[in-house]
Amino acid sequence: MLTIGKVIFKVTDIIILFAACILTMQLYSIFWFDGSQQGKAETLLVQFADNPPAEYSLNEDRILQLEGKIGSILIEIKQGKARFIHSSCRNQFCVFHGWLSVAGDSTACLPNRISISLKGTISDYDAIAGSQ
Amino acid sequence: MPGKNLVALLKINSKALLFTFLVLFITACQSDKDQAELYQQQLFSFGTLIDISILNNKPEQAQQAIDDISSKFDSLHDQWHPWKNGTLGQTNKNFSNSDFFSSSASILKLIKDSTLLSEQSNGLFNPAIGQLIKLWQFDQLENEHYQFKLPDPEKIQALIKKNPQMRDIVMHKTQIKSSNPSVILDFGAFAKGAAIEQMINILEQYNISNALINAGGDLKVLGTKNGKAWRIGIKNPAHAQKPSEKPIIAAISLNNNEALFTSGNYERFFEFQGKHYHHIIDPRTGYPARGTLSVTVLSSDAALADAASTALFIAGPELWPEIARKMAVQYVMLISDDNKIYLSPAMAERIELFTDRQPVIIP
Numbered sequence: 001m002l003t004i005g006k007v008i009f010k011v012t013d014i015i016i017l018f019a020a021c022i023l024t025m026q027l028y029s030i031f032w033f034d035g036s037q038q039g040k041a042e043t044l045l046v047q048f049a050d051n052p053p054a055e056y057s058l059n060e061d062r063i064l065q066l067e068g069k070i071g072s073i074l075i076e077i078k079q080g081k082a083r084f085i086h087s088s089c090r091n092q093f094c095v096f097h098g099w100l101s102v103a104g105d106s107t108a109c110l111p112n113r114i115s116i117s118l119k120g121t122i123s124d125y126d127a128i129a130g131s132q
Numbered sequence: 133m134p135g136k137n138l139v140a141l142l143k144i145n146s147k148a149l150l151f152t153f154l155v156l157f158i159t160a161c162q163s164d165k166d167q168a169e170l171y172q173q174q175l176f177s178f179g180t181l182i183d184i185s186i187l188n189n190k191p192e193q194a195q196q197a198i199d200d201i202s203s204k205f206d207s208l209h210d211q212w213h214p215w216k217n218g219t220l221g222q223t224n225k226n227f228s229n230s231d232f233f234s235s236s237a238s239i240l241k242l243i244k245d246s247t248l249l250s251e252q253s254n255g256l257f258n259p260a261i262g263q264l265i266k267l268w269q270f271d272q273l274e275n276e277h278y279q280f281k282l283p284d285p286e287k288i289q290a291l292i293k294k295n296p297q298m299r300d301i302v303m304h305k306t307q308i309k310s311s312n313p314s315v316i317l318d319f320g321a322f323a324k325g326a327a328i329e330q331m332i333n334i335l336e337q338y339n340i341s342n343a344l345i346n347a348g349g350d351l352k353v354l355g356t357k358n359g360k361a362w363r364i365g366i367k368n369p370a371h372a373q374k375p376s377e378k379p380i381i382a383a384i385s386l387n388n389n390e391a392l393f394t395s396g397n398y399e400r401f402f403e404f405q406g407k408h409y410h411h412i413i414d415p416r417t418g419y420p421a422r423g424t425l426s427v428t429v430l431s432s433d434a435a436l437a438d439a440a441s442t443a444l445f446i447a448g449p450e451l452w453p454e455i456a457r458k459m460a461v462q463y464v465m466l467i468s469d470d471n472k473i474y475l476s477p478a479m480a481e482r483i484e485l486f487t488d489r490q491p492v493i494i495p
Binding site for chain 2 (some may be wrong): 049050053085088091092093096098099101102104105106107109110113115124125126127128129130
């Protein structure tokens with residue numbers, strides 16, 4: 001009986017250990033990933049008209065030159081942020097808009113039919129209100 | 133003693149079992165199995181950038197709904213444009229005669245709904261000032277040859293004197309006329325909200341109960357994002373001018389069927405001879421409204437939220453609580469041009485602010 005008891009007790013140990021591991025992993029993902037890493041933008045999506053968006057890493061500083069519907073566009077990626085720095089459009093709202101820095105944020109040059117949006121693996125927001 | 137061992141065994145096991153169930157429960161809550169897939173699509177329509185997110189496990193159905201929404205936005209944009217040859221354009225032309233004429237059901241509904249809201253807002257939300265909006269050329273923003281010019285002050289004054297109001301429109305069954313020939317309807321501060329309501333109806337027809345439609349930062353949600361409330365960040369209006377300011381001033385989680393609309397002076401504007409001219413025109417003065425940086429309104433009715441965000445922006449830091457009461461809007465945040473944050477009590481309970489500045493809560 002004692003032997004059987006010992007064997008069962010060892011199985012219980014294993015169950016507890018296993019359960020503790022899973023619990024730790026769950027708590028880690030809940031409290032770590034939803035904490036300090038939240039909302040960090042990692043990727044810039046650039047879409048022209050109805051085409052599928054092109055992806056650019058925000059880790060690499062660069063300037064993208066693109067052709068829109070009415071002319072050229074320059075987009076700057078710098079230190080994890082992105083913005084329009086030149087557009088052939090008249091009203092220049094896209095350039096006035098300034099930096100996008102938060103995952104979920106987006107803006108567009110409507111006359112050129114080009115939009116830029118930021119994405120992150122874990123995003124703080126599903127949308128940004130008042131973004132245009 | 134076998135009995136004693138069994139009791140001890142059960143004691144240990146009951147703790148282990150409880151613990152195991154707890155772990156399984158947490159794991160089950162986060163299981164990917166029950167999670168619906170997220171479909172996202174961006175559209176250039178309605179003079180803005182539209183983002184549609186749908187949670188659904190039927191990709192064809194989601195795509196069909198998005199296609200329907202896309203063509204509906206396009207068609208409403210033409211129908212509701214004040215100067216194009218659609219139904220609103222025709223209606224506006226007919227107002228110059230003083231006779232009754234027929235208009236479409238969709239335009240009659242816009243007129244009815246917005247007349248009530250215009251009265252409630254003491255005329256601060258006034259879709260009858262289409263000619264004034266045209267003077268500022270804010271209806272021309274999509275035109276690639278557009279260039280900002282300051283309107284002639286005399287022309288502004290002349291239009292203010294003519295005082296076009298929604299109540300000048302007389303309705304008789306499906307027939308309408310205007311008793312004031314200066315009435316030209318421009319639903320720029322209402323159409324987006326009214327259109328979003330129609331898009332939500334399309335989603336419901338497809339039995340889609342979890343979605344977000346975001347039209348250039350004005351949005352409405354259905355259901356949740358896989359059990360989590362849709363969480364919205366609100367842009368800090370001071371960030372555009374001062375990049376050292378945080379980009380997001382606040383966050384709010386939306387419940388099923390709630391819309392969030394923001395009017396901001398940073399959205400569409402021009403700098404001309406050192407002055408800032410934005411697109412929200414005060415119908416009392418004929419010039420861009422002063423005193424407010426942004427207003428955010430939450431309501432279950434997107435059209436009301438749209439009209440109210442404009443009316444409260446124009447009302448400014450002193451008058452907004454009265455107008456909000458009249459328009460029956462409960463959830464309001466207003467940021468004034470001296471960077472003070474004003475909240476309605478209901479909004480104060482739900483919003484999460486990311487600033488040290490103490491908000492002013494006005495009942």
